[in-house]
Amino acid sequence: MTTQGTDAKPQNELLNTLLDNFKIWTKKLSHPGLWITIVGVFILGYLPIADQSPEAAFANATARESTFTILMSIVLVSSLNILLGYTGYVSFGHIVFYGLGGYVGLYTIIEHQWPLWKAMAAGGAAAGVLALVLGSAILRLRGAYFALATIGINEAMRAFVSNYDPFGGAVGLSIHFRVYRETYGSYQDAFLVMYKAMLGLAIAAVVLSYLVKSSKFGLGLMAIREDEDASDIMGVIPYRSKIIAYMLSAILPGMVGVVFFFKASTIEPAAAFKLHTSIEWLVMIMLGGFGTIMGPVLGAYGYQNLRTILLTSEFFKNIQLAVAGLMLLGIILFIPAGLIGWLRRHISFTRRVLT
Amino acid sequence: MMILQVKGVSKRFGGLQALSNVTVDVPPGQILGLIGPNGAGKTTLFNVINGVYKPEEGEVIFKGKNVVGKKPYRLAHMGLSRTHQIVRPLKDLTVRENVMVGACFGSQNLSLGKAARIADEVLEFVRLRERANQLAGSLNVGQKKRLEMARSLAARPNLLLLDEVLAGLNPTEIAQMVEIVKEIRTRNTTIIMIEHVMHAVMKVSDQMLVLDFGKPIAYGTPSEIANNPKVIEAYLGDSSLADQFNAELAAKSAATAE
Numbered sequence: 001m002t003t004q005g006t007d008a009k010p011q012n013e014l015l016n017t018l019l020d021n022f023k024i025w026t027k028k029l030s031h032p033g034l035w036i037t038i039v040g041v042f043i044l045g046y047l048p049i050a051d052q053s054p055e056a057a058f059a060n061a062t063a064r065e066s067t068f069t070i071l072m073s074i075v076l077v078s079s080l081n082i083l084l085g086y087t088g089y090v091s092f093g094h095i096v097f098y099g100l101g102g103y104v105g106l107y108t109i110i111e112h113q114w115p116l117w118k119a120m121a122a123g124g125a126a127a128g129v130l131a132l133v134l135g136s137a138i139l140r141l142r143g144a145y146f147a148l149a150t151i152g153i154n155e156a157m158r159a160f161v162s163n164y165d166p167f168g169g170a171v172g173l174s175i176h177f178r179v180y181r182e183t184y185g186s187y188q189d190a191f192l193v194m195y196k197a198m199l200g201l202a203i204a205a206v207v208l209s210y211l212v213k214s215s216k217f218g219l220g221l222m223a224i225r226e227d228e229d230a231s232d233i234m235g236v237i238p239y240r241s242k243i244i245a246y247m248l249s250a251i252l253p254g255m256v257g258v259v260f261f262f263k264a265s266t267i268e269p270a271a272a273f274k275l276h277t278s279i280e281w282l283v284m285i286m287l288g289g290f291g292t293i294m295g296p297v298l299g300a301y302g303y304q305n306l307r308t309i310l311l312t313s314e315f316f317k318n319i320q321l322a323v324a325g326l327m328l329l330g331i332i333l334f335i336p337a338g339l340i341g342w343l344r345r346h347i348s349f350t351r352r353v354l355t
Numbered sequence: 356m357m358i359l360q361v362k363g364v365s366k367r368f369g370g371l372q373a374l375s376n377v378t379v380d381v382p383p384g385q386i387l388g389l390i391g392p393n394g395a396g397k398t399t400l401f402n403v404i405n406g407v408y409k410p411e412e413g414e415v416i417f418k419g420k421n422v423v424g425k426k427p428y429r430l431a432h433m434g435l436s437r438t439h440q441i442v443r444p445l446k447d448l449t450v451r452e453n454v455m456v457g458a459c460f461g462s463q464n465l466s467l468g469k470a471a472r473i474a475d476e477v478l479e480f481v482r483l484r485e486r487a488n489q490l491a492g493s494l495n496v497g498q499k500k501r502l503e504m505a506r507s508l509a510a511r512p513n514l515l516l517l518d519e520v521l522a523g524l525n526p527t528e529i530a531q532m533v534e535i536v537k538e539i540r541t542r543n544t545t546i547i548m549i550e551h552v553m554h555a556v557m558k559v560s561d562q563m564l565v566l567d568f569g570k571p572i573a574y575g576t577p578s579e580i581a582n583n584p585k586v587i588e589a590y591l592g593d594s595s596l597a598d599q600f601n602a603e604l605a606a607k608s609a610a611t612a613e
């Protein structure tokens with residue numbers, strides 16, 4: 001409309017564009033919600049390792065273990081959220097990227113003596129490539145069909161790896177303890193490295209999900225979530241956007257798989273492709289609020305703490321997954337937007353700080 | 356050169372011939388009114404033009420290119436946008452974000468920053484600026500119609516397909532919307548407008564095309580159409596529309612008598 005008039009003044013247009021971009025980026029990067037989340041995750045992760053003396057390692061061992069698990073969940077569910085929360089595609093079999101990443105990472109560590117960071121890059125890349133290939137095939141499916149296909153893929157991958165000799169078939173792969181000692185001094189020191197890697201991944205996951213959400217690409221994803229056909233008619237390219245979203249949601253889980261199984265020192269098909277964990281991922285996302293940045297973080301924190309309590313109780317120990325399932329049902333029925341979504345919707349000032 | 360040429364287009368749904376051998380040329384800068392009884396195939400014609408459906412026969416030439424078989428997003432990039440008869444707001448996004456989708460992914464491929472500026476401008480234009488931060492799902496019908504309009508305008512289309520943007524609006528809203536449509540035309544955007552509100556569509560159209568059971572039965576200026584016996588006959592099956600038509604006719608003849 002009125003900007004048609006500015007076509008005559010190209011410098012002005014350039015200046016406007018620069019100014020626009022500058023405004024957009026300052027606005028983007030100054031969102032309190034982003035910094036609250038980053039600082040929160042950092043403090044959560046830093047407290048158990050603030051004191052790095054060997055005595056502290058012993059005293060904080062439990063806290064480090066449980067925080068490691070929380071950080072891991074933050075990465076996994078924040079990543080899944082890009083697909084589920086932004087794009088509206090439910091992937092039940094997302095664990096496949098974690099499993100494949102773990103296998104590829106351990107393989108490179110054992111066979112090629114790659115350092116952890118390089119193995120992580122390999123695991124992430126493998127997950128991304130798998131997502132590209134699979135996505136091209138199954139992202140033509142919609143809704144429930146896509147969700148079912150993701151389950152099929154995880155099961156197929158498990159069956160394949162169980163028979164794939166380079167990955168040790170049904171037995172899997174194990175790292176000799178010598179590896180930790182030779183590279184890092186001791187397993188304790190190696191663990192500290194893994195812990196920091198996981199903390200880094202958690203912050204990376206928060207930043208990634210924020211950048212995607214506040215980008216033009218992210219706007220396209222959310223348009224797809226709301227109405228895929230309408231978004232197509234407005235010029236969003238759904239198929240391509242969905243594949244990219246799927247890849248973005250797969251890469252960090254692939255890296256997490258490497259760190260987790262490096263810590264476990266062993267990987268086997270049943271542990272790598274554990275389908276039922278997907279339910280827990282869904283609980284975490286839905287609990288905090290799908291499609292938000294903070295939601296998956298809070299959900300991971302809340303759920304993992306609850307899970308620890310359940311696992312230490314005689315009664316709940318064996319029915320922990322059933323509790324997760326019931327929680328999911330309750331959330332979907334009563335607070336479908338999740339905690340953050342609910343707050344943003346009902347208390348308007350929270351919209352400025354929560355994201 | 357025509358901005359759009361529809362040449363011998365036919366579209367079937369199972370046993371139903373929704374469009375048969377439809378041909379029409381739309382010169383740039385004009386408003387083509389597309390009318391016809393319910394189920395005549397008007398919306399289907401839009402869906403064929405913007406790539407939602409592929410016709411069994413015929414060609415759709417947009418800006419000199421045959422676009423049959425091209426995906427809707429390709430047509431959006433080429434400068435075609437449309438509204439939906441049944442509104443399709445992106446419910447959980449804000450009104451501004453809805454319009455930004457149009458601006459970002461339409462013919463101009465704008466960055467978010469520019470899109471936000473355009474969105475506010477267009478929202479001002481359709482009088483939805485105060486609602487910009489509201490979720491689109493919370494708007495009422497009239498506002499949702501204007502949102503559809505804003506979204507397609509933000510894409511800066513060369514050709515705009517409006518599917519019953521007046522339906523469900525009260526007289527004041529209709530008058531406002533008609534003003535909006537006229538204003539768009541002064542900006543050199545070509546428009547095809549499906550409409551059942553006869554007095555409105557007659558007022559703004561340069562040419563009109565009438566479909567009945569998928570067949571084009573008349574083409575001409577509004578007054579030619581209003582006086583065409585075939586058109587009146589087609590509408591007779593639908594008494595309320597026939598009444599509207601007769602009223603229109605009476606008004607026209609009164610006007611000519613003066």
Ligand SMILES: Nc1ncnc2c1ncn2[C@@H]1O[C@H](COP(=O)(O)OP(=O)(O)OP(=O)(O)O)[C@@H](O)[C@H]1O
Pocket residue numbers: 368371373391392393394395396397398399400440
């Ligand atoms: N996807 C579809 N599948 C099957 N039949 C369809 C489909 N879309 C439209 N039809 C049928 O094609 C015919 C033309 O429909 P269309 O929606 O184009 O009519 P219309 O002229 O827009 O009518 P209205 O004024 O009621 O909006 C109708 O009989 C309709 O039922």
Ligand SMILES: [Mg+2]
Pocket residue numbers: 397398399440
């Ligand atoms: Mg229709």
